[in-house]
Structure formats: structure tokens, C-alpha cells
Amino acid sequence: MARFYIQAVRSWLRDHFFKKRKERKERESAFVENGSKLLEKLIASCNGRSIPIRNFSAQQLHLATNNYCEPHLEYWYKGSLEGRIVLVNRLSDAKILAYLTINDIVISAQMSGHSNVLKPIGCCLDTPCPILVYEFAANGILADRIYVSRVTELRHQPMVWERRLKIARQIAHAISYLHIGFSRPVIHMAIDMESILLDENDVPKLSNFLVSVSIPEGETEVEAAGDFWSSKFKTPEIEATGKAMEKTDVYHFSEFLLELLTGEELYIDKDSSLTAYIRNHAQGRCISKIMDPTILAEQQLQAVLDLTLRCTEDDPQRRPTMVDVTKELRRIERFVPYD
Known part of the structure; x- marks a missing residue:
């Protein structure tokens, strides 16, 4: 009986290890792919100007939004990062939308100096579709x-x-x-x-x-x-x-x-x-x-x-x-x- 439990524990640990390794590789792959696209678009569109974009991990944003439990608007979640209230835009888990979200963060960053544009704070690149972080807009949509x-x-x-x-x-x-x-x-x-x-x-x-x-x-x-x-x-x-x-x-x-x-x-x-x-x-x-x-x-x-x-x-x-x-x-x- 003891041997059976030991084998079961070993099997669970092995499966858990491989699952975690697979998830880590997927995050790393998404980060490299999304990061290279973002860098390419920033270089192409910003003419050498420095535009600071913070990078947040998926875990940070899960914690910030309490596992996305408080929708502020459709696809928008209220969160708290480093003592600051923010809006987290989690559009989708679909990789096909990655290009569009990168487009959003690049143009938002270029426009961030305008007082009537929602200011980007950063993004998470280690998910199939990047997650975007913006300043908080307390009064919702027009x-x-x-x-x-x-x-x-x-x-x-x-x-x-x-x-x-x-x-x-x-x-x-x-x-x-x-x-x-x-x-x-x-x-x-x-x-x-x-x-x-x-x-x-x-x-x-x-x-x-x-x-x-x-x-x-x-x-x-x-x-x-x-x-x-x-x-x-x-x-x-x-x-x-x-x-x-x-x-x-x-x-x-x-x-x-x-x-x-x-x-x-x-x-x-x-x-x-x-x-x-x-x-x-x-x-x-x-x-x-x-x-x-x-x-x-x-x-x-x-x-x-x-x-x-x-x-x-x-x-x-x-x-x-x-x-x-x-x-x-x-x-x-x-x-x-x-x-």
C-alpha cells in the first residue's frame, strides 16, 4: 500500500512538473514573440523617441485585479498596482488579437502626452494576447x-x-x-x-x-x-x-x-x-x-x-x-x- 502511494505521489509530481514547465515555456514564447513585435512597432513609429512602457507579469495582474473579479467595463478591470488604481484591459486569450493589442499600446504611448487620451502605463507580454494597463477612468464610458x-x-x-x-x-x-x-x-x-x-x-x-x-x-x-x-x-x-x-x-x-x-x-x-x-x-x-x-x-x-x-x-x-x-x-x- 505504501509503495502504491509513493508511486502515485511521484506520478503527480512528474505530471505537475511537466505541466508547469510547459506553461513556463508558453509564457516565455509569448513574451519573446509579443515583445519583438512591440519593439519593432515602437522603433518604426517613434522616430527614436523614448517612450517608457512598463512590463508586468501575468501573475502581477492577476493579483492586482483579484483574478479579474471586478469588471469596471466590458473587457476592462479595476486593479491596484503599486498603490495606484489602474484599468486593466484584458481583451481576449486569443493569439489572433495580439497584433491589435500591440497596435493599441504603441499608438496610445505615442499619444500619451495629450490630456484627452487614455494614458498607458504598461502591458503584460507573456500571455498569448497581451494585456494592457492604463490610467484609471473613474466615471466609465461616455x-x-x-x-x-x-x-x-x-x-x-x-x-x-x-x-x-x-x-x-x-x-x-x-x-x-x-x-x-x-x-x-x-x-x-x-x-x-x-x-x-x-x-x-x-x-x-x-x-x-x-x-x-x-x-x-x-x-x-x-x-x-x-x-x-x-x-x-x-x-x-x-x-x-x-x-x-x-x-x-x-x-x-x-x-x-x-x-x-x-x-x-x-x-x-x-x-x-x-x-x-x-x-x-x-x-x-x-x-x-x-x-x-x-x-x-x-x-x-x-x-x-x-x-x-x-x-x-x-x-x-x-x-x-x-x-x-x-x-x-x-x-x-x-x-x-x-x-
Whole structure:
């Protein structure tokens, strides 16, 4: 009997040893592969500038998040690292998403100096899909404060118009920086309410650079990988040519503006354009009937609606740039008359 137990213990120890060795090798392999990809992209995109990115182990993040037991938002977990509250973005265990998460951390790092971008702290590379660590955003996502249905369900106070307008201008400025702040313009490609988080003072933080893409040097457009885009993010130029440009972000921003105005999530029939949607629902009707009833500033509303229409032109060349959009929103904020 004693010999049987000894053999059983030896067998368990052997299996445990081989299992642990296999897990260690998998972590080491993931770290080398993900780390080399991250280093390659940082070197290619940062022009020699030093961008500090901390590396955390999978065990550190398990401890920091108490085994991911407290979701702050979908895929986002509240954690504590070295006495600091953080957001841990654990997108998936699927290796296929590794490239996208590395893309996110690289662009976030480049943008980390902008006050309206969610600042990255570090990442974990020893998992099949890297896990990202960001500054904490205490007030969640903007969608929960704008969409009337969510505001009601979560019993939030509706966001006042002045705050909405300021957020629109701040996010426009962050996107403008993506377009003009680097040697090669970066297109965000996924601007929406879910991609904007709010800190404890309701300062908006742009995030989600998973599918953002740089325009090649000497070019004005870039191939848009169709597999990633929901119908909400299809624009006339992507539908027609499969390519995106800086003005693609302008079109997406117009969707964001319209949702700010109406307080409703935008659903567009696949056979309709955003421009047609706005004109069919807005033009010829009293503006107060299509806008969030908590907003009373009708003059500013009309100005923002006019700007939204200009941003939805089917011809990208007729849309304003994001720099122009930012300037216009600042003028509307200040009640400065149009030229």
C-alpha cells in the first residue's frame, strides 16, 4: 500500500512538473514573440523617441485585479498596482488579437502626452494576447452618460449641454493631433461613445486604437481591412474603394456628434447613408423634436447640426478637416458668429 502511494505521489509530481514547465515555456514564447513585435512597432513609429512602457507579469495582474473579479467595463478591470488604481484591459486569450493589442499600446504611448487620451502605463507580454494597463477612468464610458436609455437604467444625471459640447471639442482636438502630430497621419477608425472614457472630473479620454492605422509615407489613403468594420463604421469611401483617409475619421466624428445631440445610439440601415439619415430626420422638423429634451441651447444645437451635415458629405474632399472641426466647435462654444 505504501509503495502504491509513493508511486502515485511521484506520478503527480512528474505530471505537475511537466505541466508547469510547459506553461513556463508558453509564457516565455509569448513574451519573446509579443515583445519583438512591440519593439519593432515602437522603433518604426517613434522616430527614436523614448517612450517608457512598463512590463508586468501575468501573475502581477492577476493579483492586482483579484483574478479579474471586478469588471469596471466590458473587457476592462479595476486593479491596484503599486498603490495606484489602474484599468486593466484584458481583451481576449486569443493569439489572433495580439497584433491589435500591440497596435493599441504603441499608438496610445505615442499619444500619451495629450490630456484627452487614455494614458498607458504598461502591458503584460507573456500571455498569448497581451494585456494592457492604463490610467484609471473613474466615471466609465461616455455612452453610459449620453444614451438616454442607459442614463435612465443606470439612474445617472443627464449630461448638461455645455459639458457635451466641451467633450466634443476636446475629442476633436485629440483626433486632430492623430492626424497632424506625427510624421505619418494616423486614422483612428473607430470613433464612438464606447471608445471614450471619463475620469473623476468627467474629462474625456480617447481610447481604443486597436484598428488605428498609419497612412504610408507619400500617400493620402490606406487599405481598410474590411473584416474589422461594423456597418456603423462603413463610410462612402470605404464602401467604394476599400480605402480610408483622414476624412474617414471626420465622417465617424459626425456620427459621434449626432449621438451627442440626440442622446440615442445611431442605427443606420445598410442601404442608407448617414447624410440621408440626418436630412430625413432633421431637416424640415423642429430641431427640439429630434434632440435630447434636456438640451435647451437651440442656437448652438443648430450650429452643431450644420457642422455634422458638412462632416457627412459623401465626397471626402468636401468634408472639413478635424482641425477645422475643432476650431468650429470652439467658436460655437464661445458664441462667436460664423463668417
